[in-house]
Amino acid sequence: MFEKWIDISTKEVVGILITAFGAYAAVLLYTRITGLRSFSKMSAPDFAMTIATGSILGATISQPSPTLLAGGLALLTLFVIQWAIAFARRKSSHVSRCIDNQPVLLMHGSEILHDNLKKSNLTVNDLMGKLREANTRRLSDVKAVIFETTGDVSVIHACDDEGIDPTLLSNVLGADRFRTDNN
Secondary structure, eight states: OTHHHHOOOHHHHHHHHHHHHHHHHHHHHHHHHHOGGGGOSSSHHHHHHHHHHHHHHHHHHHSSSSOHHHHHHHHHHHHHHHHHHHHHHHHOHHHHHHHSOOOEEEEETTEEOHHHHHHTTOOHHHHHHHHHHTTOOSGGGEEEEEEOTTSOEEEEEOOSSOOOOGGGGTTOBTTHHHHSSOO
16 A cells, blocks of 8 residues: 555656657647746736646646646647737736736835725735835935835835836836925
C-alpha cells in the first residue's frame, strides 16, 4: 500500500518527461504567437490566464489524463480567449470598463482617504507597508498613493511644488481632488 505513494514506473517517468516537454513547448509557442501580454499582471483576465495555464500544465504533466493533445488544446483555447479579450479591450472602452478594475486614489498628499481604503478592502497598515516599501520617510513626502488595477500600489513622492500631470491620473477614482488643488 505504501509503495503507491512513493513508487513510479519507467513508463510513467517517460510519460511525464514527454508531456512536460510537449506542454512546455506549447506554452512557449502560444506565447510567441500571442505575445507576452498573456502573462502580464494587468487585469483580471491576465490573472485568470496565469492560474488556468498553471493548472492545465500541472494536470497534463502529472497525470495520464488529460493527454498531451487534450492539454495542448486546452492551452490553445485559453490563449485564443486571452487574445480575444485583449483585442476587445483595445477596441472598445465599454469592454475595457467592464473587465478592468479602476485605479483608486488612497492618499491625496499626506491625507489618507479612508473611504477609498475601505472600497479597496485595504487597511491603514497595508498602506503604511506600501509607503515603507516605496522609501517614504514622512507622510508629508507623499503627493499621491494609487491602488492600481493590478493590485499594486504606486506612490508618487512630493519632490517639488509641481502638480501631477493629469494624464497620469486619468480614470483614477478620487483623482478629482487634484483638479480642485493648485498643485
